[in-house]
Amino acid sequence: MNKASRLFCPALITPKNAVVKQTEQLSRSQKLLTDLGLIKSGSNGTYQIMPIAQRSLDKLIDLVQSNMQLAGGQKISLPILTPSALWKKTGRLEGDISEFYMVRDRSGKQFLMSPTHEEAITAMLATTSPISYRQLPLRLYQIGPKFRDELKSRFGLMRAKEFLMKDMYSFDVSEETARESYSAVSEAYDRLFQQLEVPFVKVNAATGMMGGSLSHEYHYVSTVGEDSLVQCTSCGFAGNSEVLTTPENCPSCQSSNLNEVRGVEIAHTFLLGDKYSTPLGATFLNTSGKPQSVIMGCYGIGITRVIAAALEVFSSEQELQWPKLLAPFDVCLIGPKQGSKEQQPAEVIENELLNSVGQLCGPQELLHDDRKDLTIGKRLLEAKRLGHPLTIVVGGKAIQQDSPKLEVHFNGGDKLELDLSETLKLVAEHSRHKKDLLLGNFKKEDGAKKSQAVGHQL
Template sequence: MKAASYFFKTYKEVPREAQTPSHILMHRAGMIQKLSSGIYSYLPLALRSLKKIETIIREELDSRGCQEVLMPAVQPGELWEESGRWNYYGPELLRFKDRKNADYCLGPTHEEVITDMVRRNLTSYKQLPLNLYQIQTKFRDEIRPRFGLMRGREFIMKDAYSFDVNEDDAKKSYKIMYDAYNAVFKRCGLEFRAVDAATGAIGGDMSHEFQVLAETGEDEILSCGSCSYSANVEKAVSGKVVEKPLKSGSKDISEVHTPGMKTVEEVASFLSLDPSMLIKTLIYLVDDKPVAVLVRGNCEANESKIQAFLGANAVAPADEETVKRVTGAEVGFAGPRGLKEGIAILVDKQIYGDTGYACGANKTDYHLTGIDPENDIKADKNGDFTFALEGDPCPHCGGTLKKFRGIEVGQVFYLGTKYSSPMKCIFIDNEGKEQTAVMGCYGIGVSRTMAAAIEQNHDDMGIIWPAAIAPFEVIVIPIQGGNDLVENTAENIYSELKKSGVDVILDDRNLRAGVKFNDADLVGYPVQIICGSRLVEQGLVEIKVRKTGEKSEVKIEEAPEVIKEMLLAL
């Protein structure tokens, strides 16, 4: 490819809304254009990079027995009625009607369509296992699209779905995909972690997210320094052991007047207690039913864990009215004793490590002191309902957990029969009995992976592509246009490289050297070959490695070989 006729243009300035490195740089490098909120066009440079990511994905999946399909982006509402998600899925699902007034939606994911596709073909256990995937544009009407490709409404996703005869086999399929994803992101040249992930309303215990490590990531993960344990903070477990106190606390519960003191800090300092010696009573609506969750004053309640523990669809903090109703007091004075009948009380197990707590009295302006959780709280359940913290011991090996920020670029999920059962995706097993297929689903955000690569790999000058997913591996830059020797040398090296299969672009634009250098650094080609008259006359060209900034001079005829070797290391 020659730059003079290539459809791209670089910018010094960026639109006001671009905030993050990937958004700013992809715009400045002329890779993407916003068409509407959260909706972008991919220009040739971006598409080249996307295709490289897609190729890696295809190779890794195909070699593991997956088969590619392509499903419609527009899906009939009735399929979603069948799975039960038509009403359940929020406004993220873009719904619309056709001319006959029938319901349709733009696919945010394809469980329904794939399940329908498979059930129409599936009759015998002999057809399983099956793993189908597609690479396709998805649409989710995000509340707040932002950060360019990182959280768009329209995005490119690879989604795969596995079908197995039973749970054990489904778990094998899961493992295969887990391995495939590790291979994909490794080949993309990204630094990432596979982390334990919360499963949300699906329930169950099996899900991993693939997180590209980057400061701008929206997710927080905790990763052990000594073993392979990594988990999303929503899911991460602290290895801290809670030991019960030897003697039970005093039996004297007293009521203390705490006028207007609603926060943990206010109450703790008034009572001269450490915040950890307060019991925070939080009222949640779990699938619209109020539930009280008790955590220590210095801890944060973890809604994901509550949701997982209760197997609920939705967990949200209760509104003020509900709190008043179940506690009989203003917000800020909730406590475990004297709640309205029938409210389940969940106690975070860390609370059992001490005695002599203070808590709300369920009476406006009053708190209780001298609480011994063992004896004074009628817990329905206890468990882990708080966040693990950086510095906590690892639950597996006792090492120390360290916090990272990550960008979720993939997730693997064991589904069980959540879709296959209501949608009757069944087959006849080897005993002649009807069985329901056991499913898994596996996503990779392709466009987000490209953005994440930039978030992770850039500097002040621009993008620093991992060679495997760079739009071009090499740029040849002739400077001092009009000098035939320079131009011919550049042209020769370019053709030479192209002939041997290197992805190369020739910057034959009639521009000043500085502009070409800056553009090359901005777009982030891993290797630059600079042909200037002074060196060329000595039979030399300069090679610059984008990542390190390292420059070297090599003989013109050796340049192609040197480049090829360099690329292997990038």
């Protein structure tokens, strides 16, 4: 079980009248994350992630990994440093390279601090002893930091110079089987984004600097988004403005109610063909034993960005709100204040709850706010700002002779007064809902409301 008194959570305390030197633009959720001590600015555009936010990040990583493994992915780790020579071979150093971090070793050899790993992984395969068509398809992924020297880093983790990515690469014998890999990974993405329960749109995308023939982007719709999307207000269909050049009617339902909205790109999939495998010599031996270029796909998810953007979509100015599967803790338990008249009898109930709630949601998912020198009100305010899905307060009403009550606060403002068994029932329901999401059992009745969450494809 986790105790609030032990949590390292360096909240930002700004003295009154202080002149705050804001070095970068923060969105409302990023401001809350910083103020509450969940993230700290390292240097301009880089972030230090503190324990509470790290819990959320680790949960997302686990969820992403389970979905990648369901799609046949095998995890690897590639070095952050990629020799620049590889990027010369694929022609990717010929364009605008101002966003790349380049470093030299003591011998003068140049490396990129990788913004992406197509060259590195293709070269890895090219220098492996010849693989047979029988070993394909191969789907390899990693989760690690990526680097981009943003001219304007902003909105905290949403657009930082160093960020965490999941990148998967698929290798196939033909365009046809590469499309099967593409579908398998796309299916895993759709499931992941449904599990997160944040409405998302999936749009056909331009292939841009990656090259290739087929590409989709996944977006969260938010005013802080940097991409321009066209969305149909009748059916939810969406397209990227770059691709969908001002159509008059919705290609899906023919409605003319098309709106421009802002999207935060959280994931991207590309069918690459042999754009990387041919120049870097990544081949396999075909059925006649002849070497042939592998056909590739690549699939990214901005791990830190998913969390930042999901929080931005859900949170208010005052309170964070997390996707259920990503909340740092499921339940926060606040007991009576030290020295209050109810302290001793209420602590009996508090201890009972510590045990029974811990059993229902798992002890690691329970945060016990044991800072009894603080008033209930102060602890409750902080709990609400942190956005715990359920906060249970054992206060004066818990020791009433007739019908003792606990206060249960939901993320987002609602509050109920319940007895012990009703409270435990809520905790159990929350855990069951999470379990359903993990199993991919999405509620049918939410279908209409969450029609957007299914994703719309051009």
